[in-house]
Amino acid sequence: MDGEQRIRAYVQAAGALPQRLRQEALSLPREEQARGEELRLRSGRPMSVVLPEGERTLGRVPVSTRELEQLVEIASRASLHAVLDQVRRGYLTMAGGHRIGLCGTACMRDGAIHSLSRFSSANVRIARQVRGAADPVRGALCPGGKLASTLILAPPGAGKTTLLRDLIRQVSDGAGCQPLRVSLADERGEVAALYGGVPQLDVGGRTDVVEGCPKAQGLMLLLRAMNPQVLAADEITAPEDVTALRTAAGCGVTLLATAHGESREDLERRSLYRPLLEEHIVRKLVRIREKGGQRFYTVEELG
Secondary structure, three states: OOHHHHHHHHHHHHOOOOHHHHHHHHOOOHHHHOOOOEEEEEEOOOOEEEEOOEEEEOOOOOEOHHHHHHHHHHHOOOOHHHHHHHHHOOEEEOOOOOEEEEEEEEEEEOOEEEEEEEEEEEEEEOOOOOOOOOHHHHHHHOHHHOOOOEEEEEOOOOOHHHHHHHHHHHHHHOOOOOOOOEEEEEOOOOOOOEEOOEEOOOOOOOEEEEEOOOHHHHHHHHHHHOOOOEEEEOOOOOHHHHHHHHHHHHOOOEEEEEEEOOOHHHHHHOOOOHHHHHOOOOOEEEEEEEEOOEEEEEEEEOO
């Protein structure tokens, strides 16, 4: 994505803001708009922008509770009832794939969050697809032109989801490898960003997406319903996620997933991930490291 595309993405995301806050967001110099990652709104505090070097305050007037409500109204196109299921999970996906994280007062029912109201803060994350992010690792992950089951490992914020998205796109479209049917369990809508049923971020022409349900349930739904050749999921964090991956592997499906961690040794120490290694469910491990604002990739064989 070039500078002009990055600016257009920033402007599109800022379009969800109430007028006063939108003007503040667009007052940022264009070269900094191109680098903007998030717009942070906190009730009683001025809005801020998150840049690669940190968070910077925009303007002096505090964000009001009413402006937070207006943000949700604009992003949902005044159809809050249509997005209530997302809102109760603490987020809202808007056109372009931009994602609004929400905080407020949770209403509980039967031990689960039933609704979220009286919003206290919001985080507008600017969606920017990085086409070609998987280029440095694709060859190593596709021996003989066919994808091997792969786990992408990195600390939070190091680009796991960006790499996963582009790898799904390339495998689905057959870019430098055999084209395969991919099914994506996108629990929080961060990979494909469905809006009106249409992915706002390109995950390839042979990719089917289910979002809004727990990963384990989504993976099993896709396995039963869509006859996938590849199953993909972001952030494996629970035993039931690993169980679903083990089941899919037993059906001959190739796996693509991400996890938080630093190294292979880190995975081996954690009982949650140990079966993925010991049972050879994943064959390749991609580690992402950041240094000097650049990302470096290492691919390891897991047997």
